[in-house]
Amino acid sequence: MNFDKLRREFRDPEYAYSYADGFLNSYIATQLKVLREQRGWTQEKLAQESGMMQARISVLENVNYSSWSISTLRRLARALGVRLKVSLEEFGTLLPELEHFERKSLQRLPLAKDPVFGVLEITSQIGSQAESAPRHPRGGPLMQYHPTGAVSQLEKTG
Amino acid sequence: MMMWKIYEFLDNRSDGIIETWLRQQKIQKPAIALFEQKLRLLQTAGPELPPGLLAHLGGCIYKLKVRAQGVQLRPMLCKGPIEDDTEFTLLIGAVERGNRLEPIDAQDRAEENRRIILANPLRRRIYEL
Numbered sequence: 152m153n154f155d156k157l158r159r160e161f162r163d164p165e166y167a168y169s170y171a172d173g174f175l176n177s178y179i180a181t182q183l184k185v186l187r188e189q190r191g192w193t194q195e196k197l198a199q200e201s202g203m204m205q206a207r208i209s210v211l212e213n214v215n216y217s218s219w220s221i222s223t224l225r226r227l228a229r230a231l232g233v234r235l236k237v238s239l240e241e242f243g244t245l246l247p248e249l250e251h252f253e254r255k256s257l258q259r260l261p262l263a264k265d266p267v268f269g270v271l272e273i274t275s276q277i278g279s280q281a282e283s284a285p286r287h288p289r290g291g292p293l294m295q296y297h298p299t300g301a302v303s304q305l306e307k308t309g
Numbered sequence: 310m311m312m313w314k315i316y317e318f319l320d321n322r323s324d325g326i327i328e329t330w331l332r333q334q335k336i337q338k339p340a341i342a343l344f345e346q347k348l349r350l351l352q353t354a355g356p357e358l359p360p361g362l363l364a365h366l367g368g369c370i371y372k373l374k375v376r377a378q379g380v381q382l383r384p385m386l387c388k389g390p391i392e393d394d395t396e397f398t399l400l401i402g403a404v405e406r407g408n409r410l411e412p413i414d415a416q417d418r419a420e421e422n423r424r425i426i427l428a429n430p431l432r433r434r435i436y437e438l
Contacts, residue, residue, distance in 0.1 A: 152312070152353070156437050160342070169339035173346035181359045213361035214350065215376035252353050253310055 152250045167242055174245065177214040178252070179224070184212045185257040186231045201230035232261025313352050316398040316433040318422045325434060326422070327384060330402025340377035344384070347375050349438050351397060356388075370419045372403070381405040385419035390427050398426060398433055 161167040187197045187208075194212070198205040203226070210216060211223070221237065228235040262268070318326045331341055350359050351373070363371045369390065375382040383403045389396050400422040403415035412418065426432050 153438075157349075160345075163338060165338045166342040169342035170346045173343040174350075177346070177350050177359055177362075180361070181354070184360045185358075214347065214359045215361055215374060217376070249349060249353065251310075252350065254358055 154246055154249075157246070161242060171242065171245060172217070174249065176217050176219070178248070178257075179219060180212055180214045180216055181252075182257045182259075183208075183227060185254055186233065186259060187212075189258050190231065190261070197227075197230060201226045231259075232263060233259045310353070311355070311395075313355055314392075314396045315348055315352050315436045315438065316396060317436040318398060318400050318426060319432050319434060325436070327399045327402055327436060330384070334402065334404065336380070336382070337378075340375075340380055340382065343377045344373075344375045344382050345438055347373055348436065352438060356397075366416050368420060369423060370400070370416055373399075383410060383415075385415055387419070387423050390423050391430050398423070399436060 157170075161170070187194070192200070194208040195205045197203075198208045201208075211227075221235070224235050260266075317328070320326050320329065330336075331344075336344070347362060350362060356363050356371075361374060364374055365371050366385070369387040370385055371387065372383045372385050375384075381404060383405045384399055385401050385403055386397050386399045388394075390398060400419035401412075401415050404411050410416070422432075
């Protein structure tokens, strides 16, 4: 990918900050859609899981939306089973992010399927998998990670 | 990773129609940055992945949706028209004010410019990003 023009334009801070803001908005909106689809969820389902209205999800899933709040992003992250990361970056880090902007690079596994943590005890509901699961004494269903990526319910351990 | 090529229509004087439009409309630098950021998104991710990037207007014409400070940029484009699976061509610049397009006949003019390119593929050039 050729970044010659972008390198020239970024000498103007007005251009650089506006471009970076636009990319941030596009990134979040697209990742929201990608993560929802990765879980096989409709907008309605994500709305239920995050305690929002479907119309609100539709507004957020738009590359031109620009009024993000940390609290809304936290709710969405929780609903999708991922952590929220906010970071201040140098402008140069933008170029590889532009270059690798594709579905695969935006996908993230939910906590219950994260291979780093193996067997997980989920103490709050994660998606529909949690709805009919046996309950842990502290209230949540018990889930287990399989190498295949599937999540199954564990026997209740009392 | 597949990349789309982005072209722009050349007018009778062989000037890029988008370059001229941005200059004549006095579009400010922050708005141009957002416009070019959305075009880069189209180039790298294609039309399906980024939600709300394009709106289909009918026939072969789409509008790119760019919400900039105080102005809604709505440049019109089409897939191809030479290679529909790998290219987009910007056909005319437009803005939207209160659900009204300016110029009001932008879609018809975009279609006309698309036909001109089909008849003469030299009436376009790569839009540098």
